[in-house]
Amino acid sequence: MERTNAALALIPLFPLVGSVAAFLVGRVHKRAAGIIASLASILAFVWTAKLFAAMSAETVLEDVVFSWFGVASLQVDFTLRMDALGAVMCLVVTGIGSLIHIYSTAYMAEDDSVHRFFSYLNLFMFSMLLLVLGGNLLVLFVGWEGVGLCSYLLIGFWFRTIDYAAAGRKAFVVNRIGDAGFLLGIFLLWMNFGTVDFLELEAAIAGNMTLVGLCTVVALCLFIGATGKSAQIPLFVWLPDAMAGPTPVSALIHAATMVTAGIYMMARMDFVFALAPFTLAIVTIVALLTAFVAATTALLQNDIKKVLAYSTVSQLGFMFLAASAGAYWVAIFHVVTHAFFKACLFLGAGSVIHGCHHEQDMRHMGGLSRYMPITFATYLVATLAIAGIFPFAGYQSKHAILGALEHNVNPYIAPYNSWIVALVTFTAFLTAFYMTRSLAMTFFGKYRGHAHPHESPAAMSGVLVALAVLSLFGGWFLETRLPNFLEHVLAVAPGHASETIVESLLHSWVGIAGVVLGLLFYTSLAGVPGLVFSLFKPIGVLFQRKWFVDELYQAILVRPLEGVSRGLWKAVDQGFIDGAVNGSGAVIDTSGQVLRLTQSGQVRHYALWMFVATIAIVVFFLVRS
């Protein structure tokens, strides 16, 4: 490892300056906001790419921006550091982020507060870049909180609709619950090792088998943080509601930033997780459940964005599965390919919504392939990619995940490897099926809506094409390059034997089966889904109502909390505190009312009082002596 100084601070600085500039200039000149923000984002990408081009797999670029604070023995510098892992994440964040910025200039053109939108968007990128570049846990945590804040701002962007504002709040609150766990993890690490710097922590922890107990707890705390940010059970409920934000925001949250933070953090802290097989087993189970529950929920959603939201939750489960099997590079690989095709899907959905005049319900779409061919083609490519069909980007990463799960050596999990692989394979099949369903309902058949759909402007379709190209070739391009590049930072298992094209096609049978079945069900055999639904009605309703998770949380958390709050409000606040305040006021008031009877306003009365008092004092002293 060679550590070199480099101007890393410039990377997050571009979007930070862009954020302020976009807000100030955008207030006066609406169109300028988008241009400034996109420019800032592109500059950040170019600078990252420049640094990336100059670095080798072993380089660690470092930039101590300033000495942040020192408390007792804790000395924290505002350190930014970019190794191979950070570089990959940075490229994804700035690259995909830039594309989303460009797309947004067209998508948000008619909104009244674009300056606010682009300012938040850039701030979001700034936070995410801090998170990815942070050289110690505290800088990472600043970014971690920053993305939470920005997600709140952007999800509740149209805050005049009460539901949307509530969705923003939900995202923030749920994230805070996870953050509390994450903070506890940081505290524990600092308490035991006196540092929060990644390299120092790694030197202190890596491979030290005496730390297994501590690492199990720390890893559990960190994973709780990750479940909040990366939407795993039990904290995934905010992500589907995050659809309240404008579509490019969904793309940004789901593809480039925010949700990948948990995976990144886990990969960054791999030396802790490596010593915590028990925690990793929990991660495996949680991720498996999340992937499955979210995939089944996505089966019956009618809102095009909701399908994608649940598919993100499900795909994040895949990533955590890979990470929990120790294959961190595979998780990062899936993060990258997922960023490609999920950004493409979301922006495609945005294009559809834009073209159908803000219609999001797929039951009112259909036949759109005639009206918006570019959107259709790109959505098709991205669907095949997420379905995991060779040669599209999702195939390589999903195949790698399954490979990693088959060879999971975790003592708690290993006996059940074949079951897990089977369930994951089934989930992958469901993924292919529900994505094909959304594709078919949106683009095939006859148009069922009442608007006049039209293709989106060039700024949007251009971005879609770029992302589709990435979804097509990205996996193939990265398949061998990424592990080679990451092997000095993350554990990389020896590369699997290269396959022939026929083998690859055979391996994508799950995706192909899902797509074919989806196509059949939602085009020629249109009656079948309803028939299947009525046959398995209880399960269907369970899937349709999202496993009743929201209702469950409402019943066991929100209602009791509301009850307690109401009790505290009525009894403690209104009864006790208000009573004490009003009571003391009333005592003074009453005593004043009594005492004011002595005040006549007549001088001679006062004189008499004085006289009487004098006599009394004199008598008192006389009697005493």
Place this chain on the structure above:
Amino acid sequence: MIPVSFYLTLAALMFTIGVCGVAIRRNVIVVFMCIELMLNAVNLSMVAFSRTVGNLDGQIGVFFVMVVAAAEAAIGLGIIIALFRSTRSLESSEASELRR
């Protein structure tokens, strides 16, 4: 020689009249005169004691009281004039602005 108790009885009588006047009368000038009466009752008793005891301490006290009484008369009359200007009467019961 007239015994000291006579002086003291007279002084007590004068003082009581003064107190009653201050407490009962409404005319501020009468109240003012009653205050003077009380001061002079005290003066009388001090002079009487002075003569009985046989030194001049009491008489010096009287001088001080007379000086203070002179100052008080000047200020008191000023207050009465100001009161008359604002209320057009000499009734002390009229001057109850703070009560309202």
